[in-house]
Amino acid sequence: MARRCRPVVNAVHTWRSHCDPLDRLTPFGWRGGLIVILGLTLLSFLLCGYFIVYWRNADMDFMVVYNALALNDGGKRAFFDHPADLTILSVEAWFRLLHQLRLLEAWTLSAIPPASNGPSFDAAMTSAVRAARVAALLTATGLLFLFAALARRIGGDLRVATCGVFAFAFSGGFQMHLRILRSEMIAAGFCIAALMLLIVAARRATIYRPLLVGLAAWLCVLGLQNKVQAILLIAALPVLVIPFGNSASASVGFWRSGSGATLAATATAALGICAALLAWPLAAAGLDPVAASAAGLKPLLLGRFGTYQIGLAGWFVGWTIAFAGIWRVSLLETVAAMCALVIGASLATLTLYIQYDVTALVVVFNPIEKMLMYVDAPDASTSVQGAAGLILTGVLGVLKRYTFVLFTSPRPTVFLTWLIFPGIILAWRQCKHQVAVQAAFMMLAAIAIDAIGVRRGLKLEYFVFTDPLIILAGMVLLNELADMRVSRWTFPIGAALIGLHVGISQAEPLKMALKRSGPESICEWRPTYMPELSLPWCALR
Template sequence: MNELPTPARTTAPPIVSADAFDRLNFLGWRWGLAAVVAGMAASFFLLGYALVYWRNADMDFMVVYNALVLNDGKPQRFFDHTAYISILSVQYWFRLLHGLGLLDAWTLSAIPAASDAAGFDAAMTSAVRAGRVLVLLTATGCVLVFAGLVRHVVRDWRIAMMAIFAFAFSGGVAVHSRILRSEMVAACPVIFAALILIVVGRRASLARPLAVAAAAALCVLGLENKVQAILLIGALPIVILPFGSATGTSVAFWRHSPWRWLAMAAAAGAAIAAVATAWPIIATGFDRALLDAAQFRPLLLGRFGIYQAALLVLTGGCMVAYARIWRVSAAETLASMFTMAAGASIALLALNLEYNTSNVIAVVNPLEKMLSFADASTTSAAIASGPWGILSLLDGIGSVLARYTFVLHPSPRPAMFLPWLIVPLIIYAWRRDEKLAAVQALMLLLAAIGIDTLTVRRGLKSEYFIFTDPLIILAFAVLLEPLSDLRFHKWAYPVGATLFVLHIAVGQAEAVKYATKRSGPQSICEWNRQYLPLLPLPWCPARP
């Protein structure tokens, strides 16, 4: 008996792309960015916005309180590190919302007394939630700026999108998109400065010295918000060295035009004028009477200003080395040095918006400010020059490497999964003669390890991840681009999908922890008299 013929297929079987990049970026560029922003907003409103107003009092209360104080015409009272731009931004944000009729609790005098517990709770809830909305907007803006710059660093938009996703849902952004901390507003400008320098280093132009000025200004603005940014700023000149290219050599104007020296002279004039304008701030920063009153201790040789001068020399030396390696003309290099000085000096003038000498001495002497809040062992290790300092440094390196394995020291930091891939890929890239990409990734990874080593003495808290996670993510992106043929490997998609899931789960762990806390606000009473002197709290004992 004859078998019936098999019916012909009316539709072709679905084709599954072998390209892991396509499968991981199935939304495309625009919809991918929209999904990232929507995911950040969803996380914020589910695990941040509606939390009781005192849940993240450190630093929500400190920033909101100082914004309320400034709007009342009183001086800023928080200078720890220094949160200067964060406080100013919340101050102006409150003014804007009040002007639009959206916020009544915009000044300290508008907050009811502690004896009116219900009124106090309602007013502080509205103020803190308004501040949290600004934090979400700031975090979203940082992610979008990062997206625009990374898109110009790597040619493949799919790699850029993976880097954007990793940054947006990293442990650092997860923390700073719902709490009024100072680290994001400090770290992101410096990271943006690094990305700008990488972009302009690869694409020569007549206006490149202006980009250097913008990068210098961003670094100073970051430093004004958190003195810890000095660690990232100090690493920047060395990290940028391998990021030039053959297409980055000076344009004809900077090499041959007789007008190039006039342009350089104009840059020098701008630098002199800017430095002269900012000099009163610099002089105040080194005023020994103010430093002694603040109990600052000089870090080196019993004198202030030594490491600041050393950083300037290092930056200038690296700019000369960069010019020699990547064939940047002497005229352009000198013009860039002058515009860098001008940009940094102009950014320093932002301290005049709400002038206070406590902010000035902290920004001008960032390491001394950091040590003034360090424990005794950390201070001794920083000043020590013998075996104790070396042993302390080695202990810090060991602790950081344990964290980078994730297994030996788990943390809510999904970027720690990337070194598992970065290290073997560096070796693989070197063997494939992609030596420049290997060196670039190695420099970024070493910078991250070095900065984390210096901050591990304070526990390397999740708030500090924002300083180094972008370096690790960028290292992975610049390394993946020349090795993009690996996207066809059979394990590429499973590994990528697994990292995607782990990134979301681990990155949101800290947000979930804060949202599910059940402890009360009583711990705030330990420090409210110091940081909130004009704001008694209903649940704290009455002040004498």
């Protein structure tokens, strides 16, 4: 006898609208909620960010500021492992704008007084670092509004979207990146935006869907250029998108027949070939074995560079075909989407010409080899088994962190997992299998990516890559589980989560603001990352 699904409580007959817990949790509405979130975020930035002494977050503040100052002075940027292209260029442009508005004098390297003149050096660096922190605030705010706009498209209920935006804004990773110059914020923000765009495209077919695929590819490659760790999230995207298809995902009439579809697919293919040819010299330089070896990288597979990159390309093609087959996407639209993906990725790659550097190319085109240079598993950089071992040995560490009891961390989203895992089971028992799979895939991806990060201590800065996945999983479940939304426990649990997010997300910023130790120990890496900038406390050693 087939098992019956649990009946879903009818929210309309159970609660009156004015008693809805979600209304009580989002009393300011959508726009008002965004204003409140932004106001609290700005307050946190001012109290525990902007006014902190300039050398408190030297890693990576100094690296980014130095490169921006050097570029504005007409020089070349120093080597940066990440390589943080967009972060550096945005700070460079911000410094130039502030100087033109006569708000910043220390906007070039030559404008920084020598380290021997301590007070003048401190004043100049303070103004430069504080200006850069404002750039970090603006970047994070822009990405927050991008997340909000896409969350509104994904979530059917604006109250659920508001809760998701709040959870993202007060996640540990976002709050940390709000006030320091790190490359992860742009990388993760762009890749999460790409995922949300793909979810929107997967749920409802339009004539412009290949354009959304191309835009997502463009965002992903730009994110990868800012932080190579983004490759883990990028590789997970096609798998995460598959469960979001439905009956409305089938191609619209334009892509099913007619000369217009054939012409559009042919034109997209031609543009894809042209874009790939333009980007190929960059790829060839990045995959050059001599340059890669000079950068200290070791090939991951078969003793050759570029092997797994071909596999990744096949991975994306395979999952694209799988989506088309499952959700009845026409051949012409599938071809156009794959070509749009090539166009978007190639156009983003061409931005590497802005600050051409062979070492940076090597880092971008060999992201996994670069990542494995910094893990505590020497065999992982030379074998597939070693690389796979990173996940297997890291999963336990991730699950311990998700308990919060066995391993505490300044990450309030771990408390969402306490509800998401039971929510997945509840959705499955209610025969909402697709919703359960959507949330489960999000959580599995978050666990896998975090498992790799465990090898580097799963630092707070890395949470920004996986916190959004956990939040999206919660939004998906909350949108569909009506009885969970109107339960008498929804409001007290929701209120507790709001309090935990605000409190725990501010723990690390407050800790940094109250820290009383001297300048960070950065003298050992200054010659590599800031060769033309001396520091007063390093000169005294």
